[in-house]
Amino acid sequence: MLLEHSRAALHEADSPLRTQLQALDGAGIAAWLTEIAARHPSWQLVTAPVTPTLEHVEARLRAREVGSSKLRHAYQSLDEALATLASFGALLAVDKTDAALQGAQIARQTLPVNAVTHYKAHALAGNDSPVQDGVTLNQRREQIAATLSATWLAHLDQPLLTLTAPTGAGKTLSILHGALQVRAQLTERQGVPPRLIYCLPFTAVIDQNHAVFSAVLRAADPNLADREDLLLKHHHLSSGQFRTEEIEYEADGAGQLLTETWHSEIVVTTFYQLLHTLLSPLNVNLKRAGQLTGALILLDEVQALPLRYWEALRQIFIGLARVSDARIVLLTATRPLIFQPGDAVELLPNHGEHFRALNRTRLHLHHREPLTLAAFAQRLIAELAHTERPTLIIVNRRRAVRELFAALAEALPERPLVALSTHLTPRDRWARIRLIQRLQRQGRPVIVISTQLVEAGVDLSFPVVHRDLAPLDAIIQSAGRCNRHGEQGEGLGAVYLWQLMTTASDARPPQPLWARVYDRPLIEVTLEVLGEAEYWDECAFLDLSERYFLGCRTRQDQQRVDTQLVRGDLAAIEREFQLIEEIPNVSLFICRTERDRRLWDAYRALSADPALSPAEQERRFRAQRHVFMERVIQIPARAGADLERDAVNLLKVSPETYDRAAGLIDLPPAEATCIL
Numbered sequence: 001m002l003l004e005h006s007r008a009a010l011h012e013a014d015s016p017l018r019t020q021l022q023a024l025d026g027a028g029i030a031a032w033l034t035e036i037a038a039r040h041p042s043w044q045l046v047t048a049p050v051t052p053t054l055e056h057v058e059a060r061l062r063a064r065e066v067g068s069s070k071l072r073h074a075y076q077s078l079d080e081a082l083a084t085l086a087s088f089g090a091l092l093a094v095d096k097t098d099a100a101l102q103g104a105q106i107a108r109q110t111l112p113v114n115a116v117t118h119y120k121a122h123a124l125a126g127n128d129s130p131v132q133d134g135v136t137l138n139q140r141r142e143q144i145a146a147t148l149s150a151t152w153l154a155h156l157d158q159p160l161l162t163l164t165a166p167t168g169a170g171k172t173l174s175i176l177h178g179a180l181q182v183r184a185q186l187t188e189r190q191g192v193p194p195r196l197i198y199c200l201p202f203t204a205v206i207d208q209n210h211a212v213f214s215a216v217l218r219a220a221d222p223n224l225a226d227r228e229d230l231l232l233k234h235h236h237l238s239s240g241q242f243r244t245e246e247i248e249y250e251a252d253g254a255g256q257l258l259t260e261t262w263h264s265e266i267v268v269t270t271f272y273q274l275l276h277t278l279l280s281p282l283n284v285n286l287k288r289a290g291q292l293t294g295a296l297i298l299l300d301e302v303q304a305l306p307l308r309y310w311e312a313l314r315q316i317f318i319g320l321a322r323v324s325d326a327r328i329v330l331l332t333a334t335r336p337l338i339f340q341p342g343d344a345v346e347l348l349p350n351h352g353e354h355f356r357a358l359n360r361t362r363l364h365l366h367h368r369e370p371l372t373l374a375a376f377a378q379r380l381i382a383e384l385a386h387t388e389r390p391t392l393i394i395v396n397r398r399r400a401v402r403e404l405f406a407a408l409a410e411a412l413p414e415r416p417l418v419a420l421s422t423h424l425t426p427r428d429r430w431a432r433i434r435l436i437q438r439l440q441r442q443g444r445p446v447i448v449i450s451t452q453l454v455e456a457g458v459d460l461s462f463p464v465v466h467r468d469l470a471p472l473d474a475i476i477q478s479a480g481r482c483n484r485h486g487e488q489g490e491g492l493g494a495v496y497l498w499q500l501m502t503t504a505s506d507a508r509p510p511q512p513l514w515a516r517v518y519d520r521p522l523i524e525v526t527l528e529v530l531g532e533a534e535y536w537d538e539c540a541f542l543d544l545s546e547r548y549f550l551g552c553r554t555r556q557d558q559q560r561v562d563t564q565l566v567r568g569d570l571a572a573i574e575r576e577f578q579l580i581e582e583i584p585n586v587s588l589f590i591c592r593t594e595r596d597r598r599l600w601d602a603y604r605a606l607s608a609d610p611a612l613s614p615a616e617q618e619r620r621f622r623a624q625r626h627v628f629m630e631r632v633i634q635i636p637a638r639a640g641a642d643l644e645r646d647a648v649n650l651l652k653v654s655p656e657t658y659d660r661a662a663g664l665i666d667l668p669p670a671e672a673t674c675i676l
Contacts, residue, residue, distance in 0.1 A: 078566050160344035166538070167333045195262070202304075278292075396500075400500065599627065
């Protein structure tokens with residue numbers, strides 16, 4: 001039907017499609033292709049004059065209709081595929097922003113090269129603790145930052161780099177400082193400043209990193225704060241508001257487009273947004289691909305990338321660096337084997353020395369004696385009743401968070417207790433993190449029960465951490481929340497590893513709580529690497545990590561989405577490429593306050609307005625999307641069988657359904673209010 005409509009439109013005298021076709025600059029296109037062909041002779045581009053006629057377009061439409069598209073045979077290499085997508089994405093972005101801004105442009109901006117130095121001088125002055133041999137943690141962080149910058153500046157044209165440093169060693173500020181130094185050098189040499197694209201695995205940790213970067217810019221110059229043309233946060237909950245020094249673009253106008261096309265000097269985003277920029281057939285993703293050209297792309301906590309994609313991502317990163325002149329840095333505390341020896345330059349060549357020196361934690365191994373969740377709760381209660389030390393408990397399931405929270409709240413009513421999981425709305429979750437930080441500043445003995453969401457990028461530190469069994473890289477990340485800033489002085493923080501089980505029933509035997517969260521081969525390798533030791537100190541973590549990732553690499557089949565990209569099979573990639581395993585979910589809008597009710601009523605009225613097209617409904621919703629989605633949680637579809645899967649469902653808060661402290665408690669009977 002679409003093809004018939006397009007064919008009919010070609011023959012209408014006043015058809016916009018006919019007008020656009022006639023307005024094409026065939027000679028200009030041919031000249032552009034000739035220039036590209038000269039730079040890339042291996043691409044074998046056809047550079048004959050382009051004179052598309054109605055008959056030519058109609059023939060192509062017929063060819064598409066019978067399935068003879070040549071897209072799947074268009075590329076001879078991964079480089080060609082990436083170059084094509086980047087070029088098409090840049091064309092999309094220019095076309096859309098030119099229309100949205102009516103010919104205006106977002107001017108490139110200067111970033112203060114010593115912004116991090118100014119920030120440290122004011123924000124971190126006097127904030128230090130001795131670690132070992134009289135060397136303070138801040139002194140070690142400065143050593144790491146200096147080595148990193150010097151190494152990067154000495155390898156300015158190296159496209160692939162890694163940074164391996166212990167958790168809590170200041171990677172975020174160090175890499176930002178180094179990137180600003182490199183950006184200044186490249187700007188002086190080539191005249192165009194490279195954008196900084198800083199990527200994290202989870203939406204939950206982006207707000208914190210964005211806040212740190214914002215504070216860095218504000219310390220250098222208060223006038224640099226709160227401007228999206230300088231510092232942009234982009235994920236699926238982004239507000240879409242876009243501010244420059246002169247003008248503010250609203251989310252329901254050009255703001256959303258400028259956000260989605262990364263018109264900023266520093267972009268803080270997710271792995272999902274970065275990788276779907278290159279591995280998606282959708283315009284909404286492709287239109288920012290051009291911004292990767294010449295960029296400094298920093299991927300933090302890269303061990304969170306699914307192991308099954310490592311070889312494909314390695315090839316994609318290598319190809320992207322070749323065709324776009326981007327520089328790609330992988331940041332980690334656990335050194336996953338994504339790049340192979342010889343691929344990349346390590347920005348901290350003496351990282352082993354820092355791992356050995358930063359011996360802040362001891363991992364105590366109790367996982368060989370499995371415990372039910374109830375037995376674990378009783379053991380915790382007995383311990384916490386006799387200690388005032390702040391404690392972090394990380395478990396693998398949201399239900400386990402809720403059950404432990406209830407047990408500890410009843411047994412220890414006088415202790416401050418905080419739960420963290422995705423059963424809390426994003427708004428309440430971020431409020432809980434701020435509450436934890438406030439309680440810690442006050443010296444209160446807070447107990448935090450959380451899922452894995454605190455493992456990567458959340459700046460929390462406890463003298464005691466308990467962790468349910470998980471893959472080794474997750475265990476080490478959890479240990480990074482223990483004595484993170486050397487608060488225990490010469491002493492060691494304590495990390496306890498357990499294996500928690502479901503309670504046996506007549507229907508099924510007990511199962512480990514990791515079983516529905518992690519792949520069994522990863523756990524098997526973890527158990528082999530940990531061996532029969534009673535404990536491991538932090539100074540051994542790097543060696544353990546290298547043995548772990550080597551074992552994982554030999555057991556995990558690789559999913560080669562890079563070869564699918566070369567074949568031009570973007571539809572298959574869209575179906576099969578999943579950074580996070582997709583489980584059927586339903587969405588719940590948590591209606592707790594009168595403002596929540598007004599937001600819901602406005603959304604319902606907008607969705608039900610028959611006078612508005614879906615596109616207009618979406619445009620109007622953008623202005624409220626950020627605050628609306630901050631009140632939405634996801635639950636497995638099997639838990640809400642009566643709820644609409646492709647809808648936002650309303651949950652009216654009551655003591656039986658949702659609590660700001662613990663999150664979702666239960667669904668009321670026959671909960672089925674929804675808006676498509």
